[in-house]
Amino acid sequence: MKNAMQKKVFQIIVDNTSGVLSRISGLFSRRGYNIESITAGTTADPRFTRITIVACGDLDILDQIEKQVSKLIDVRNVRELVPEDSVFRELIMIKVAASAEQRPGIIAVSDIFRAKIVDVAPDSLMIELTGNQTKIEAFLKLLDGYEILEIARTGIAGLSRGSDNVLYFD
Numbered sequence: 001m002k003n004a005m006q007k008k009v010f011q012i013i014v015d016n017t018s019g020v021l022s023r024i025s026g027l028f029s030r031r032g033y034n035i036e037s038i039t040a041g042t043t044a045d046p047r048f049t050r051i052t053i054v055a056c057g058d059l060d061i062l063d064q065i066e067k068q069v070s071k072l073i074d075v076r077n078v079r080e081l082v083p084e085d086s087v088f089r090e091l092i093m094i095k096v097a098a099s100a101e102q103r104p105g106i107i108a109v110s111d112i113f114r115a116k117i118v119d120v121a122p123d124s125l126m127i128e129l130t131g132n133q134t135k136i137e138a139f140l141k142l143l144d145g146y147e148i149l150e151i152a153r154t155g156i157a158g159l160s161r162g163s164d165n166v167l168y169f170d
Helices: 020-031 059-070 103-112 133-142
Strands: 006-015 034-042 048-057 075-080 086-097 116-121 124-131 148-153 157-160
Touching: 006 020, 006 059, 006 157, 020 034, 020 048, 020 059, 048 059, 059 075, 086 133, 103 116, 103 124, 124 133
Parallel strands: none
Antiparallel strands: 006 048, 006 075, 034 048, 086 124, 086 148, 086 157, 116 124
């Protein structure tokens, strides 16, 4: 099944310089690679940024992505985050239309998933949930009967488990 479409999560450590995210996303754009999600943020060492990219393609394309990204200037390390050896999380914020009668049901579903109500308006609730993609999709499925007004998702952030794969730079 070499040509079957797959997903890979890449962790890319880059120098924290202006334009680095643009250069990486530009590589994907020029080559026609698909980015399912992308997140970026400063690491424990402010000289570096951790970029997490979820990409889709067959194995040849995914291998090519890893090789091409590693050649870019400012890229210090590229590694695949394997699901069984990593922890992934995503943040989602959902604004749901909520009449007085609907609020208890929405709040009950939110409580089950340990989601937070972060804003209450006369006609809506805003909910924040953090978890893996399975948890978020299950939550959205249970909200299916309600009118979802807006959704904002961060994309996946991830780290490998344990301390064996921690990168140190001089």
